[in-house]
Amino acid sequence: MDEFKFLNPKKMKHPKNGMTLEYLDKQSAIAALIVSVDDKKGYLVKQFRPGLMGESLEVVAGLIDPGEVPIDTLYREVAEEAGYYKEDYDIIYEEKQALAISPGYTAEKLSCYILRLKNDDIKQKELDLDEGEDLTGKWYDLEEALELSCDFKTHFLIRLFQLIQKNR
16 A cells, blocks of 8 residues: 555544544644624635545644644645735634544544634735645635535534624
């Protein structure tokens, strides 16, 4: 089997019953919903995903590099995939701890953020995508995004944002 770049299949013995367990040892990641100043739109990216065998509409996200802390990954990924820099937005929500994606399947954890642009005059800069990364992004009405996306992290962050807005 070819070497995997991002996935590392592993086996271990269950600590109590000795059963063999399989899982993926995978890098953790960040996910960020970027909302407009008026809180009505979110910046989402569309990209091909092999698990769907097609394109997926998602919030900005990316892997945390070895030795990197989640907040630095946030700044890097938002700049790369959305063209916004930390001086362009406020972090209005940050998950207290990284969340397990699928604890029976993978070691990956996700650090979640919600960002709001500081004003309407913020100009999006040129994207700085990683080699081989092929994505496009644009602003979507949040309800429209929920209809168009089947991505869990995207639904989670939009619904969380809506709940925060409702309880403000």
